[in-house]
Amino acid sequence: MKRKKRSGLHIVEQDDPIETAIHAIMEEIQEENDLLDELEDKIRRHQARFVRSAIIVVTAVVLALVGGYLYVTHQTYSSVQTLSTYSDKADSGEQSIQFAGGILKYSRDGISFINRKGKAQWNSSYQIQNPIVSVKGDSAAIADKGGNDIFVFRKNGLKGEIHANFPVQKIAVSSQGIVSAVLKDETTSQIVCYDAAGNVLVEHKTTAASTGYPLDIDISDNGYMLLVSYVIIEDGAVAGRVAYYNFGEEGQGKDNNLVMEETYKDAVIPTVFFMNDEVSVIVTDGALVFYTGKETPEKSATINMENGIKSVFHNDKFVGVVFASNNKNNVRLYNVDGKQILSETFEGEYNNIKIEKNQIIMFDGKMCNIIGKNGVNKFQGELESDIMDMIPLPGINKYLVINANGLEEVRFAK
16 A cells, blocks of 8 residues: 655655565565475475385385295205204104194103204103103193003193093093093903092993994094994994084083983994094094084084095195095095195105195105195105104204204205
8 A cells, every 4th residue: 555645746656665675574484485385396296205105116126025935935945954953852652743833752761852953851750661641732642552650731830640440441631621531351341531630520421222332533622522432233234423512501401411422323433532622523434524503513514435535634724635536645634614625636645644734644664755735845855863753843944854863953955
């Protein structure tokens, strides 16, 4: 706004100094805003270039890692590099089994628990003639087959001793340390469940006429469900029978806690096991049968094996079956739903087969064969010493080998 100023007869217009100052300030602010907009635009363009570059670099690294991993995991190796050794020589007749992140080594004279570096954590002495062992979770039981003694162990050592009234034929232990045993003398068979202190929890007598002869048993992780297979004579022919006994609320009021039983005509059921508290499997001489249910199991899948079954192995996720066909050995893998996820052939005969860390590990003497869940034959070859057990380790192609000389960390190579 301009003001008019009189001077004689003339009127002179003069700028308002306040308005001029405000106008100048506004222009400066506008210039600063323009500079800020330009700077923000440069920052955005720089960030976009940085993000694009980072994405390219990360993608390249991921592709390289994936490619390297696929290359390593899809190779077949035949040589062995020894990385380290831990001396712990085995006694004559000593056997080993994985337990609670370490290894149980047992014989007629005693049992010891060592870590994966071969260092003893504890040991316990006993005298038994024919040791049989069962491991589940952090509990282990060892018994004298044909004798009367059962010993229960936890990760920190001996938990309890059991003295059975009749000779022990089979045992199974739950994660809580409950032991189920098949006992038999010349005339009587019975199935007894004990706590670790030796107290009788359940006692079930069997006869050839009523229940049949017990062939195998297993107990669920939580200790509530007992699975038994029997051989019976029905209509003058041999048949198999499975029975589920529930010691929880569902089995209360049921005769002998029996919640489900089923007979398989013209079949024998030598093996039964729980994969977890929900899923159990029975193995006949020509089929795998899956049952599902915590309280009252129901049949969920049946896989018929036309060529018979040579051996079965399992963990809590998969069941493996070995059979012969066309003069070749075959292995198939099934998940807990009974769905086949692997079918491969392999050479050689192996008395020891297990699945661990998504790998089928087969060994016998010095020979070893490892097949991944993806069907790739990871290793086939010979080690320097007879293999007692083999455990996958963290890292690429690393394994812990247990032999008569102790423990060896090895890596497979081309």
